[in-house]
Amino acid sequence: EVQLVESGGGLIQPGRSLRLSCAASGFTVSSNYMSWVRQAPGKGLEWVSVIYTAGSTYYADSVKGRFTISRDNSKNTLYLQMNSLRAEDTAVYYCARGRPNYGDYNYWGQGTLVTVSS
């Protein structure tokens, strides 16, 4: 059974850093493209970042230069390093697995809440 479990969220002050983790089971992270998608309170879904099987990474303009997506193949885990956090980064962060040959996400974690506030 495919499972994605996020962790690492919490309350953090503006300007600080936080690393989110997404532990995967039932499949191999490095064999799939993986993304982070976030949702601010009461708002819609916003794509954040993607890492492809070959290791290439891409980011939304809103986080480029501040966030870094990575994976640890030995731990079968996806990460999101978030630096220089801003109040507008406050959101539930979901990790999601992409469907091969299509542009959608067929598996999602339950999400982890990041609150950026002083």
Added chain:
Amino acid sequence: ENVLTQSPGTLSLSPGDRATLSCRTSQSVSSNDLAWYQQKPGQAPRVLIYGTSSRATGIPDRFSGSGSGTDFTLTISRLEPEDFAVYYCQQYSSPPRYTFGQGTKLEIK
């Protein structure tokens, strides 16, 4: 950037009704790269339709997707009580960008 505009913002219908949700993109989208999701309060999104018209595993056949180019539609043929939720369309484009529409809230009339 490909902007996705969903309409209506809110749709008020009754169980048993037919629901038609629209997603218009500012740039043409490949048929493989348009999907629809359902999200209920406190839950992660769930993919309903991928590749414009393919139902995801376990999705009832009352859900169907259609469209091409810049105009796409999600149709729910006969609404069940559990279908009242928020629906998002989503597309992939190059350079890699995965964009979501702003959502349509389907509420009980």
